[in-house]
Structures are given as C-alpha cells and as structure tokens.
Amino acid sequence: MASVRIIRPAAALSLALALPAGADTFSLDGFVGIEARNFLTFDGEPRQIYSLTGEIRSGGALTDSLSYDLRLYGRTNLDGLDGSYIDPTIAKLTWQRGNWQIDAGYDLVFWGVAEGRNVVNVINQRDQIRDQFFDQGLGQRMIAVRYFAPSVTVEAFVLPGFEELDFGATGRTWGLGLPVDDSRSTFEASDGADHTDFALRLSGGVGNLEYGIFAFDGTLRQPEFQVDTATNTLIPNYVQGEQIGAEAQYTTGPLLYKFEGVKVWPDSDSTYWSAILGVEYIIGDIIGIPSETSLFAEYYHDSRRDDPSVAFENDIFLGTQFRLSNTFDTEIELGVIIDTDDGDFIGSFNVSSRISDNLRASFEYIYADASDQSDGLFNSRDIDQLFVSLEWYF
Template structure:
C-alpha cells in the first residue's frame, strides 16, 4: 500500500509538471538520505534494527511568479518491520500568492503549537507512528487552504478531504504493542473515511507576542482503541471481521442437573471455574485492538510571549467527543543565558506543566498531571552542535521519561544525530504496557544534497 501511494504521488507530480508546462531545468531539487540504527531494550526478541530513508523536496516555479508547485516525498525501508517500510506524500500542493489572499491545494503538513514537551493544538495532520512514538512525524493531509492576510492577523480556513489512518508498527517492530492492531477494521464516523472536515485558525503577531486561536470540526486524528475478538477466531460473529462485543465470548451456563454435578464431581466434565479460565485465556489469545476514530470538535489556544531571554508559553485545548467535553493544557517557560559563563554557549532552562482531564484515553493518561524539566544547549561552533535533554515526571507515582538528543555536522553536507529515551519507575498497570519496554538508543547519519 505504501509503495502504491508513493507511485500515485509521483504520477500526480509528473502530471502537474506537464500541465504547468515549464522547463525541467527550472525545477529545484533538494533532499536528504539517512541511515538509521536503533536499539530497544526488550525482554525477548531482537532489539537491534536498522533502516534507510530518503526525503525529496521539489520546488517548481511557473511562468507566473505567484504560482508554484511544492512537493515533499518520503520513503523508508526497514530491515525488520514491513509496516515501517513505507512511503508517503508529505506534501504536494499548488501555491497561489496574492496581495491579501493565498491559496494552497493538495497534500500539506501544517504545524500549530509552541510548547516543547507536548503539542496539544496541532490538529490537521495524522501521526506517522511507525517513525517514532513522540508524534513528531506527520502524514500528508489532502486539503484546500485559503489564507487571508488581514489587518489584525492571519486567518486560515481549511477544507480537509478525508482522514488518514494512523500507522502502527508490526509485531516485529517497535513500539511493542501488547495486542495486534486490526488496521483494516478501523472505524470512522458513519463508516466514512473519505468525508470533508474543516478547521479555522486566527494568528496574531506583535513584537514579543504570538497568539493563535483555532477550531476543528471533523474526524479525530488520535483514535480510541476497542478491544475486539480477532477475525477468523472461533468466537461468534468473527467470520467477516473482528467482533467488538466481548459478551459473545462468555460461555453459556451449563444446564443444571444432578447429571452435570455428578460428571464434574467425577472430573469427567470441566468445572465452571475451569470453563471460565479457559475462555479468558482464549479471549486473550484472540484479542485485537480496533482503532476507532470518532467525531471530534476542539478549540485550541497557543500563546508565546518573549521578553529578553525569557519565553512564556501556553497551549490549551477544549475538546468534545460523543457529547463529553474535556480539557488539556501545557504551560511553561524557557530562559536562555547567552554566552553561558564565558563558554560561548547558549544554554536554556525549560519547565512545563502538563495536564489532561481525558481519563479514558491511554495516551492522554501519560500527560494527566506531569512536570517537564529540560535544558537546551547550542554550542555555537562551526559544526552547529546542539544538545536537548529533558525529563517528564509524574509527581504522584514517580514514573519518569528521560530523553537526550544531540546532533552536529560532521562535514559540509553530513550530520550525525544521537538520542536516548528511557522510561523509569513505571507503575504496575496493564495500560502502561503500551509504553513499557520502549527504552531506545538511536543513531542517525544524514547526507544532505
């Protein structure tokens, strides 16, 4: 599917190039090739894996200086996980620029947000989870965007064509999700994946101030997960797909009678407890998670205030699913000391508070009431060396997520990045199995051209 998607994107681009009718010599090409190695600490199985990936940026001008085509194509080949071997049209859109209005049509990646530990208000694009669990990689979204350069800020309107389903790693990939994901059984509102959603955003900028207000009404990008009985299992109603009615797995009560009691007494028939235990084990062996993408409305606020070396940041979210409203927020500060004690380095201290009131979502519970502490160091050397380190702490239980990322340029067009992620003191909770055992070390070598 990934290869066909990429092939369709290439065909589309070639068709657009031909339709625009400009010389190929005018096309600007840029790209990056990368070699990645990852090591995961796992109890069993192979924890070392590698992959290669490429990203191609294309800029195609036209005879009209205000009209152009921009594209970004991505492909990764993973040595162990077939689901991580995938391609995507990150971007491929026509851009028309005017004095007061701008129009974009095609696949785009749109980012909203200002905070470091978690991007709450970032809504438009679907997460490419096979790339990493941090949510930084996004799939391209087909859309039409109209921008009004208003006197008091910028107003964007988005018409979103369909919903991209989230990618998930396979059984041999990472993160090691304890139950299989039934990707082909995904559920969408009214059974429609290709439907039109919309979003609005107003952004205002003044000296030292960035303010954004957004509204989204459409299919949620982060799914709920329904526990279901796998297709093709021996349970009822699994012939044509997973059955999410777990009541069908409950055994029928044995007929009362002296004969049944006598057979159980003589151990010629299983006891009621043994029947229930066997059924529970059979359910666990055939349990799959079905992603469910409900309708969602969300209002977002992002705010950043800069004064000297201090940056104050806030992201707040109000969202509704199935008539239930919930709130979430990330608030914090970053203070930068330039030329740190004569070293020539720029060193920043970061602090953020993470809150999420949605208690029925596994991933939201990771940020229900947490604190983030971090530091960013720019060495200001010729190699462009940068180090970012941080920890997210849950104060009540003490579980922590440590992360360190460092990168520097090796030669003119080469860059090396190393990052480490460690989970510590996680509580004994089945929900935590979704992130436990994902301690990771990654090395990334990139060549830009």
C-alpha cells in the first residue's frame, strides 16, 4: 500500500482534535468511502486506481466568543501508487465580538462566481488528486481578520506557507504532456514553501450587485514547469508575484450576470491577465417535478494566447446543473469547455444521489478531444476516464 503523506504539521492536527473535549457544545460527523477511477485511453496512465477515503467534521463553541471548526480529509490508494495523504482542510479557532472576527489555523476560502472555473480563487491550493477539475481545495495556514460593516466586509490574510500541488504517481501526465516529478519542486522564494504571503479583500453588495476585489502578494499557486531532458519529466517551479482581481454578480430575476478578472505580475516573467464573462439562468420545477435547473454559458480569455501550457485562453464553457428536490437529493451536472480557435474540447457528465439515509453514490465521465498541438488542451486528449464512488455518512 502507498505510504500516507501528511501534508500539514501534525501539531495543528493534535490541537484541533483535542478541542472538542473542552467545548461546551460540539458536533461530530463525517463519511468513509471507496473510489474507483478507470482511465480509458492513455497507455501511460495506470488503467485503474482504487482508493479509500474519509472525512471527519466537528465544530462547537468553547466560550461565548470563541469556537472551533475541524474538517479532516484523508485518502489512501489500494494499489501502491502515490497520492495518499491526510489534509486538515479546516482546523481553526474563531474569535468573534461585535463586527470583528479573527480566524487562526487552517481554513478553506473560496472566491469567485463563475461555474466552470475560477480565476480569482487564489488563496487555497487545489486538490487535483481528489478532483480532476480543481474544484476541491487544500487547507491553508492563515490568520484572517475580518470586519463586517452593514454593506461591506473587509478581510486581511496572513498566509505562512502553502501546499504544493500533489501530482501523485509520476506515471500521471495531468494533461501536461510529460509526467511531473513533484519531489523536486523549486521555489523562487529563498524560504521556499514557508514563504509568508499576504492578501486583502473588500466585498459587499449594492442592490442586485454583489462584488469583491482583492490584492495578493506572495507565492503564485499555479507553478511553471521546467523540462528535465535527462529524465523526460516536468519539474514544478513556484514563482513569486503580485496580483489584483475582482468578481461581480448581478441578479435580475432568474438571470445572473457574472464576471471574474485578475491581473498578475510575476517577479520573473511577463505580466498577464485572465477574465471570465458569464451568465446563469435558473429554471424552477420541470413538468411538475420539484427541482431546480441552472443553465450556464461562460467565456474565458487569457492574455497568454501563444503559451501552449495555458489551456483556457479563448474558450467557451456551456453547462447545466439539475437538482431534484426529493428524498434522494439527486444532482446531475453536464459541462463542456470548447476552444473557439480549433474546436478542441473537454467535457464531463456527473450524477450524484443518495441511495439510502446514509449512503451516497457518484458517477463521473470525463472526455477530451484535441488535435491542435499548439493548443493547451492537446495534452488532455487522452485523459478520458470513468469515476465511481460510494460514501457512507455518519
């Protein structure tokens, strides 16, 4: 069996796990599950990967102004491949008084309004072992100070270090054309992954408009890659930089207009910007069935048009999400990202539903097709896969 990599300092886990004993009131729940992923086309990939997964969640009040929150996720592969780890996604203390709140520990922060991808979600590293489309985040060490005014929230973040992307077994290509050796990752900062980053954010709402603007200084979460010709592998390199960004969502009836934009100044590379324009339309019950259906259309643009490592530089996302309001909490998602230059695309179909009070099953199919070698999607053409999971909640 693969060795389990604990990707956070154990002291924080010990503190978080000890907190419930002193809490006035606390909750405890979670799940255990089994996953199977079958790669359908690419000979370099392991054709099947089987994993055991689990998560423990707890939270409660310690005093009138102090509380704790814990969300501990872990997985181990059953076939000896790398990719096993434990992640304290959330393990924090929260102090609240009046309009002020301070969080200290590991936390998960989400920014963004778009559905297919997000360019402003820059605080947490992505968990690509768990989710092929980077929807899941890894816990981030932080001290976050927030001030809540009637119509605006001001947030300041101190981020002492971050987690590198985990590329699992070196047999995986992750749509990059070559396997990645993340054991040899390099950093532009002299203190490596322990570099302290900073961020500020202002968010609020005016009428039907919700918005957020931020500034970030530190280690950019998405690495650049250097080719090692001797081993024919890619070596991640994490660079320093500054970025500013904004998000906005305007709601009018069942129609939502969305925007995300970010401009990045890497210390050792050219400035670039990325933006998303989108719309969501929400439909209520269909033919008398209690449900909610959302239709999505988004356009992605990145100024690095000539960089083949940038996958979504001039693309369109089309998708739908169907939620059935029944005892099974059924959700169906269908989405596709299409390159407007040459028609290359990557899409997914996902179904998730409860099959009993405590059991939930999920199925996902991912398919990609690309023929233009200069397109960032070209190396994803052979990652077609089927994914099935079964989770028992307690």
